[in-house]
Amino acid sequence: MTTTAPEAKDAVREDATGSVLEVAGLDVHYGRGRKRRRALHGVTLDIAPGEAVGVIGETGSGKSTLARTVLGLVPASAGSIRIAGEDVSGYGPRQWRDLRRRGVIQYVFQDPLRSLDPDLTIEESLTEPLLIQGVRRQEAALRARSFLDRVHLTTDLLDRLPGELSGGQRQRVSVARALVTEPRLVILDEPVSALDSANRVQVLEILKELRTSGVALVFISHDLGSVAGTADRITVLYQGELVETGTARAVVNQPQHPYTRLLLGSAPTLRGKPADRAEREALRALLSA
Amino acid sequence: MSPLTHDTLTSRPAGTAETTFDAPGTADAPDASAAGPVLALHDVRITDRVTEREIVHGVTFELTPGKAVGIVGESGSGKTLTCRAALGILPPHFEITAGRIDLAGTDIATLTPRQWTDLRGATISAVFQDPASYLNPAIKVGAQIAEVIRVKQGLKRRAARRRAVELLGAVRLRDPELVYGQYPYELSGGMLQRVLIAAAIAVEPRALIADEATTALDVTVQAEILDLLAELRERTGLALVVVSHDLAVVAHLCDEVLVMRQGEVVEQGETRAVLHDPRHDYTRLLIAEHDSYGLDTFLAPKEAS
């Protein structure tokens, strides 16, 4: 795969049975001095190869901070992070860049409108991670084409600009872009929340298909419904802490924490009786106490 | 259907009863207009003057007091344009080219800008998707609501302030006095949307248009706002137009639903009927999509008991 770092690739293969991502006791703080705020506290997460894990959380729960910390964009104040067996806790900018260049871990952003450079063609965006790795242009273009097919897009989009694509198409391009380096872990931050329902279904289908390809997915979302069908495991993040973890079915059907219960009671459903307003009130009161 | 009773809008403390503000006009008139629809659209068509293309191909519905009508459709289906037409705020280059819109019995085509100003807020009002962009970031939120009340109802500063605090309480903000003195950046998205709803109902409109008002919010916050709208409707007979791309949000709140696609109403009817017996393929698709990725699928059947 990567011609630039063969020894690193071997190291990864040795570890193929271990976790792709191991987060233990992670604390993250923002700001300094009196303005210092805790964003994450004691987060522990373990993701096996090929596993799909949903992280549920609402605004301010710290879910994006979690993703950004794992990707090295935000420094952790305590705890450890291991990516494919490699302890990255004390990494400096240079080590991070080397790690990222190997393409082991990739990221899909929430906003498909802004996650592709509006001045670059789809082909240029798709090949970028490969070109950064030092893959030759023609070789990169060839590989980009094959990944376009994986997200059900046709190659005639390659020389278009993002502005000419629909939101769903753009998000699928973003997914393809994250896959071109054949990563072992892709973190998706709200991949479908900016899409309308038709596009949402399409992107979710693609993500489901991906699960058979052996890449591990971390699926961050505020929407239990879209995660429940795609993830094996679900973990619920509330005010910077993981309050509940379990299989998707268990979390949805036997929620333990009041917040999870409120989440479930709040999701609008089609045929269910308009869920009990009083029950939600009670849960809100319980949580704010 | 509950009658239009402004008095019940807020639970006013007994001591402040002398500051009632039931505007004389609205107190006398309701019987005449309350009988008819607050808002009636008849075959409304909207054209984009830039491309000379018709964007909305005929929307018809009637909104009587206390009723809730939902419009569902993907982005670009013309649902927002329809609402903006009803509010008289179509973006530049867009025009109503056929059909008529009656607001409390008056054809809006005959309204002068001045009459519009009087009607907006007092008869029809709206909340939109992005609450932060409808508030001035440099002015305390309470003062912005009080300003609406002073201009529209001619109340004195002190009375307007008291009324604004009441309204903030009425939208279930925990500490209305505190929120009154806060700036928009100090509030979360859900709180801002409540503030905007408070401003929208400040002059006791008879109809409220909620255009994707909960789309940008978290699920739990969305439920709070929807609960609030349902409560306002029950208590005050506020008529609602709920616009959303999410069928479930509309189903949750509305008696009647319009399904729009590419400017066309492909299905219209009682919510329950549309959900149980969809006639158009697009409606079926919407329901199927919700079934495959909504929570309903994963909930074990025991919930029904």
Added chain:
Amino acid sequence: MVRRVLALTSGRIAVTILALIALLALLGPWLAPQNPLATSDNALAATSGAHWLGTDYLGRDVLSRLLDGSRISVLGSLEVALVALVVGAIPGILSVYLGRAFEWFTLRIADTLVALPFLLFAIAVIALLGNGITQAMLVTGVLVSPLFYRVSRAATLAVARSPYVEAAIVSGASIGWIVRRHVWTKVLPPIAVALAQTIGVGFVIVSSLTFLGIGVQPPEPTWGGLLASDLGYLSHRPWAPVAPALLIMVTVWACNLLADAIRDVSGEAGRALANDHKARANRREAAAGPHPAGGSR
């Protein structure tokens, strides 16, 4: 971008005028009908067949001096703009990426340059480095550079936090890669506007400097120099300053016009403008041509 600028009437006018002036700068010295430095007894002559614009106080042909001076005037202002671009834009972009120390340092320098009294500084530097056109333009360029620093820094900051730049970082991109691939294209339009503006300003500065005798030395002709010498003989030939003044004015005006055109066609504003034109045209058409099927209601 170029095509969109040319689609605007103002853009076309600006480009045409600037092209003519560039041509003048290129060919001016050859076009000059007489030796611009040759004096004659025929001083302060009125316009005639031999001297289209008359002669100056030493009997030199004014038209020849104008044409000959055009090159140095135009080159001078270009030099100012380019120096300002290089000295301002590059640190402006890098200030976002090279860490806090660099950022603080360059910001303070930019502030200092803005605060310096321009003419005094120019005179001081020339006293130090010697008087010459290159020195004068270098100094001027450096003094104008904070404009470019700020413009490019603001544009870069707007891009730096965007998801596509973060996506590139997550893929292991270096700063150089990000600037080359993502930042540069976004910073270009505002810089183009600043550049057009600065060329205009450069003209005024070169002219005013030569007017004061800084930079180009007599008898070498420049537009500003001509204006200065002509002003001294205003009582004898009141119309004399008109030609050089007009040239300076038209050039500056064309530069500003071009800057406005670039601003109008870039970004959201450009698209709104185009739509507005189209809608108005359509409405006019609808009003003019009676609709055969007018009764649509």
